[in-house]
Amino acid sequence: MKNLIKAFCVGSLLITTFQVHAQDDLTKMLDEQPQEKQKVLATFKTTKLINSQTNETVHKRVLDFRVGHRFGNIGGNSGGGVHTLYGLDQSADIRIAFDYGITERLTVGFSRSKVKENLEGSAKFRILEQTTNNKMPIALTWFSNMAFTPESNDDIYLVSENGSLKNRDVRRLAYTHQLIIARKFSSAFSFQLVPTLMHRNYSPDYKDDNNIMALGGAARIKVTRSMTVIADYFYVMNKYHRTVKNADGNLMYNDPLGIGIELETGGHVFSLMFTNASSIIETEMLANTTDSWGKGGFKFSFNISRNFSL
Secondary structure, X not given: OHHHHHHHHHHHHHHHHHHHHHHHHHHHHHHHOOOOOOEOOOOOOOOEOOOOEOOOOOOEOEEEEEEEEEEEEOOHHHOOOHHHOOOOOOEEEEEEEEEEEOOOOEEEEEEEEOHHHOEEEEEEEEEEOOEOOOOOOOEEEEEEEEEEOOOOOOHHHXXXXXXXXXXXXXXXXXXXXXXXXXXXXXXXXXXXXXEEEEEEOOOOOOOOOOEXXXXXXXXXXEOOOOEXXXXXXXXXXXXXXXXXXXXXXXXXXXXXXXXXXEEEEOOEEEEEEEEOOOOOOHHHHOOOOOXXXXXXXXXXXXXXXXXXXX
């Protein structure tokens, strides 16, 4: 009987020792395995900040219905002031847009704007996505659009051929291409750079280039659980836009600059913004921003968005 008890004790000790070693080996194997590569989510909360596209796309089989509104200038020196209720009586631009997620990476869209009655088709594709283990430290997205203006002012779209004037609708087209390089540095801070090329088939001034190059920057800073400060800026590189002056001797064109806040409520994001850009779509915003922040040429703007699963 004593021998049986001894054998039982020795067996139990061996089993316990084996279990401890097995657990240690399993823990070591798990620690040595590479961490799972996970995507960084919500670098920005919306597909467009103020004037700048973001790296975000619409989810697969989701339709994003979006209305953007820009009021008139706030400052009295730029046509605003108390008699226009600081621009709220005026409407600089209204854009109604539909964006649909073909896949999680690919979004296509269509919009109509008040300025020049622009009809816009667009596409956005996520090339690279930032990962939590920093194997991929940035997100890379491509955006392109094409705008067509059907406005009734035909004179500027006429060309002379064989002694007669003919309308050339191809002159009504303009295109934008952007490479969006974004990084979410923390849950509170995201930043992106946006190299941009815009081409117009027609320029109103023969001295101006048909191609416009710009470098954009955008940032998102979370200050409370539900409120975020947003800002974006585009430096337009063309010599014409940086040197040509108006009748008052001031620069005719200004770089688009926007600041604002995002409010998150119940899964929805409301954007309240101020910018000197009168137009919303890129082909107009980059080429035709003439208002100056320093002269009160900034206006209140907001976006309303609603998603539908299809």
